[in-house]
Ligand SMILES: Cc1ncc(C[n+]2csc(CCOP(=O)(O)OP(=O)(O)O)c2C)c(N)n1
Ligand code: SF4
Ligand code: SF4
Ligand code: SF4
């Protein structure tokens with residue numbers, strides 16, 4: 001039997017849409033004070049923060065060195081500022097984008 | 100650090116919600132709780148446009164668009180069809196806004212719940228018709244300014260109190276009913292997972308603050324969501340198998356502090372704020388009473 005598709009199907013990922021272009025404020029993480037609590041990752045509405053291996057990244061202390069670090073994907077970050085606002089260490093700074 | 104919520108992401112980046120949108124977090128957490136074997140039905144709402152234009156999709160699971168009033172009917176049909184196909188292990192989720200739930204979709208919702216299908220109905224509550232430009236809904240709280248309740252010289256803000264659909268669902272006898280909000284993702288995810296244990300209809304109302312329609316800066320979305328609970332404007336509860344549990348806010352704040360965090364309430368004077376505070380207190384007392392019965 002031939003399978004007919006009777007409804008329009010959306011097949012490409014929204015990853016094709018680089019919403020980072022919307023940004024006017026850019027969050028920048030200072031890893032030397034980041035305690036790797038993942039709060040910024042948890043609250044990002046754009047899924048623009050990934051958790052990555054941070055064993056080679058400077059850390060505020062040795063206890064957290066094995067934990068993942070949050071890495072912002074600027075292709076998608078819209079610059080809402082939630083991460084900076086919720087970070088308990090206040091180690092995310094929002095800077096104006098340059099031209 | 101072991102993550103406090105599931106790591107799996109079924110909502111992809113690149114979606115077209117406003118900066119700091121609470122509704123996207125509601126979807127992100129619900130899908131973390133349910134996993135890949137899930138089908139979502141979405142009516143006309145912000146979530147109908149958040150995935151972006153054809154041919155883009157932002158969810159890694161099947162998502163069906165349904166007419167504005169028909170979310171309840173659509174999840175009934177999806178459930179029955181999947182069961183006939185032998186796909187009973189799929190979660191069927193209606194994911195609708197407050198306008199689509201408290202107003203136009205209420206009869207469809209109530210019917211689906213009454214028929215007893217094994218479905219989730221998630222109402223993401225941004226307290227207004229946001230996708231069409233911030234009109235008032237039954238779920239808009241007293242005092243709010245919207246484009247259909249413009250304050251102006253006549254102080255024409257919304258005069259009616261919020262209609263709480265979760266309370267209606269409890270009164271109807273839906274086996275699992277809960278309220279949650281995005282500032283507490285662990286609680287939200289635990290409730291969705293608890294709901295899954297109920298083989299029958301379940302209803303969860305998620306407060307999802309909207310910077311665009313509540314007129315506050317986008318970085319405050321989590322803060323506003325947290326304050327809604329602390330001020331008891333949006334009490335968190337869980338009603339399961341006849342047992343009711345209410346969450347006591349750890350750091351209570353006044354309704355006045357809450358309304359001051361958003362420009363939609365900025366016109367309110369002391370008397371109007373106390374009308375709202377009284378309603379909040381009245382409802383809280385009612386919920387406390389429910390706990391003892
Ligand atoms: C029958 C019908 N009436 C009106 C509309 C227009 N419409 C599309 S989305 C929307 C608002 C939805 O509000 P809500 O359910 O609260 O979701 P939100 O946009 O706030 O996420 C309206 C009125 C429609 N699509 N269908
Ligand atoms: S919230 Fe702050 S401290 Fe926590 S992981 Fe993110 S940047 Fe680091
Ligand atoms: S600014 Fe907003 S979108 Fe960008 S990483 Fe932070 S939370 Fe995510
Ligand atoms: S209007 Fe509000 S709910 Fe809709 S996408 Fe924008 S922030 Fe989200």
Ligand SMILES: [Mg+2]
Nearest residue numbers: 196197227228
């Ligand atoms: Mg709405």
